[in-house]
Each structure stands twice: as structure tokens, then as C-alpha cells.
Amino acid sequence: MADNKRQHYVPKSTLRHFASDPNRHPKPRQINLVNIAAAKVVRGASLKEQCYQDYFYGKNTAIEKALGQVEGYFSSLVRKMIGTRAIDERDGWHLVQMVALQKARTLRAEEELNGMMEKLIKLFMYNRVDEHDLRKSRIKINDTSNRNVGHALALSPLMLDLKRFLLANDTDVPFVIGDNPVVTTNWFARIHHPQRAIGLARSGLQMLLPISPRFALMMHDSNVYTTNSRINVISISRADEVTALNELQWLNAHKNVYFPPTLGVEFLEAMMNVSRPEGGLSDFRRMERIADGDSYRASDKDEFSPPTDGVKSELVVTSAKALSRDVRLRAVSMRNKPIFHDDGSLGSPQRDPAWEDIVGDFARRVLVGETNPTRFWDFVEGHPLVSSIGPWLRRAKRQSDLRRQ
Numbered sequence: 001m002a003d004n005k006r007q008h009y010v011p012k013s014t015l016r017h018f019a020s021d022p023n024r025h026p027k028p029r030q031i032n033l034v035n036i037a038a039a040k041v042v043r044g045a046s047l048k049e050q051c052y053q054d055y056f057y058g059k060n061t062a063i064e065k066a067l068g069q070v071e072g073y074f075s076s077l078v079r080k081m082i083g084t085r086a087i088d089e090r091d092g093w094h095l096v097q098m099v100a101l102q103k104a105r106t107l108r109a110e111e112e113l114n115g116m117m118e119k120l121i122k123l124f125m126y127n128r129v130d131e132h133d134l135r136k137s138r139i140k141i142n143d144t145s146n147r148n149v150g151h152a153l154a155l156s157p158l159m160l161d162l163k164r165f166l167l168a169n170d171t172d173v174p175f176v177i178g179d180n181p182v183v184t185t186n187w188f189a190r191i192h193h194p195q196r197a198i199g200l201a202r203s204g205l206q207m208l209l210p211i212s213p214r215f216a217l218m219m220h221d222s223n224v225y226t227t228n229s230r231i232n233v234i235s236i237s238r239a240d241e242v243t244a245l246n247e248l249q250w251l252n253a254h255k256n257v258y259f260p261p262t263l264g265v266e267f268l269e270a271m272m273n274v275s276r277p278e279g280g281l282s283d284f285r286r287m288e289r290i291a292d293g294d295s296y297r298a299s300d301k302d303e304f305s306p307p308t309d310g311v312k313s314e315l316v317v318t319s320a321k322a323l324s325r326d327v328r329l330r331a332v333s334m335r336n337k338p339i340f341h342d343d344g345s346l347g348s349p350q351r352d353p354a355w356e357d358i359v360g361d362f363a364r365r366v367l368v369g370e371t372n373p374t375r376f377w378d379f380v381e382g383h384p385l386v387s388s389i390g391p392w393l394r395r396a397k398r399q400s401d402l403r404r405q
Helices: 012-018 061-082 091-103 109-126 130-135 143-159 188-191 239-252 265-272 351-368 373-381 392-404
Strands: 006-008 030-035 040-046 052-054 164-169 183-185 208-214 215-220 223-229 231-236 256-259 282-291 296-298 313-320 332-334
Touching: 012 208, 012 256, 030 109, 030 265, 040 373, 061 143, 061 215, 091 143, 091 164, 091 208, 091 215, 091 392, 109 282, 109 313, 130 282, 143 282, 143 373, 143 392, 183 239, 208 239, 239 265, 256 313, 351 373, 373 392
Parallel strands: 164 231
Antiparallel strands: 006 052, 030 040, 030 256, 164 215, 183 208, 208 215, 223 332, 282 296, 282 313
């Protein structure tokens, strides 16, 4: 086999924490899984055969090798969190990058992006290509995974304002992990802005990544949510809360969910009985402009439908599908007076529009090669909007500086 041909989108170092032979020396080699499509439980599957595709990041293996180096550092952070049962705030920058990278690099993320772009391109080709031929065609972006990874790392500072927690599972029910393991939900937006709940800059964002059967990393918008924990560790003592988080992994997974040998059969079967959404992986909405105003109304038109007579313009909204449930823990509650920015547009509610602009400006320069990610803090300090960012930014910068020392 060619060097670096087998390219993983969930690192083996992550899956080893959930292995079915965790005590094997020097490294575990087997893992239990549920194949979603076949509703089949497989025990003792080969761990190295999971969550990979040949040349997933392309035949130029430099990217795979670079990711391997990053994974090594992230793996050390995970071991430190597990070993100390704590989060070192100086690691905040790297934890945000770890979550952003894992969210963007999976097979499901690749297929979500391709699905969204295919619908957009087919809509733009309306009346230019025969519809019968268009329906039969399949459109795919070259190097989708690399694009996802590049964009995710460039935009990852968007999540620096999220408060980070280590969830310590003190129950007899272990965490499971899916092949699309970063769960993104928004309890606040589901209640107050259900049509505007998707996006990393949204107020009320919640993110969850299991790192072992006993621990998970959670990040959320602390201007919307509050916790009963004085430190950044939340202990979970109720099995039903772990079960609910495992069901989010089940709903968010693409093909497989992996579980440790300590998961009881009754909990495994209950998870498998949770109904998963049908249909495509992404949402596609055509919003029609009403008369000459600035208002738009949602339509039920697909990418092959002609425009409505009299409609002069449309706004097309695409996104990954929102999960049917949110991260809910008894230790986390919604603030009575959440802080957010809402101008009524489809891009709101936002946690901080100025920070979104700063990170967006930086990401655009990174993606066109005008700068590199290591220059982020220099860029921020010179940005005209930096004075409008709250005190959390100074804390984040200070912690990042301490880690570099």
C-alpha cells in the first residue's frame, strides 16, 4: 500500500479511546460498532479500517502528513484532559482548532457541502441545460475535504468566545462516538429563532465532542447559557443525560457509531431505536423577494422549479440540516436575559457581529494566500473593529500568549 494512502477523517488516536480491546499492548486494534444502514452490530471490528478513505485528502499526501502532526498534538491535549480531569485554559486556542477541524473533515461534511453546491449549481443552470439531463447529472467539487479543512481552520477563531467545559461522565453508561462526532445544536435558537438556528456565529451555539467513554468536550455561548459549575468541569451523575448525549451521536453520525465494551445491550438497543431523519443531508430554501421591499418569503420550490411570476429576485439559503434535539443538561440553563445581536436578517441572531467581521476578513486573506494563520493576533490588533470586542478577547489573547511562551 502506498505511503499515507489510507487517510482517516476521524483519527485512530480518537477511536482507540473507545476500543473493544483497550488494554492491548502497545495499541488497541479492535472496536465495536453499529452500522446504521444495515442496523447491524459488529463487535471486534478492525479499528484501522474505520473512518477512512483512500486519498480522502488527495494524492498529494502532504496534507495528510500535516494533519497527522496536528493530530499528535491534539491527542496529547486529550490525554491531558482525561488524566487531569480538567481543561487548561491556556489550551483554548488549540481546543477550538481541534473541534473545528474534526467538524469539517468527515465524510458526512464532504457530502453535505457537495449536496449544497450541487443544488445551487443546478438552480443557476435552469433553462441553460435540459432538465432531464440536469436531473441525471451529479456535480461534485474537486478537493472538497481540503477546502472544508482550509475554511474550518481559517474561521475557527469564531469559536474563541465560546466557554469550554469538560463533561465528566460519572455514570455506569459510557459515552459513544460517531463517525461525524462533533455535534452542533442551538437550544436558544430552536425556541426563539427556529428558522435561523444554523451557523457557527449564531447566538446560543452549542458544540459537543466525546473524547473517551468517560469524558466529552463541550463549548457553548455563555451570554445565553449559564451553569451551576464554578469551574470548567461539569459532572454528569444521571444515566439519562448520558443516554441523551449518545442519541445525539446516533442522529449526527453518517454510517457508523462506535461504542466501548462497557455499554449495556439495553442502552445500545435503545439508541438504535431512535428514529433518524430521512432525506438529504442539507437544507435548501428559496426565498422570494416581495415586491420592491427588502422582505423575502420562503417558498417550497426545489432547484428545478421555475421562478414565480412577478418575482424579481430570490435569496437562496443552504445549510446542513439541524438535528431534531439539542444538548440538554441539568447543569446548564438558559439565562433570563440572554445577550445577543438581532437585526432581523437571516444572518442573525449573532453573538458578536464585529468579531464575525474580523474573523471573516482574516479568513479571506488566509484563503487567498495574503497571510497565514500564525499571524492572527497581529491581524486582530490592527483591525479597526477590535476596540468594540468585549473583555473575553483580552483573556483569550493572554492565554494564547502564555501557551506560546
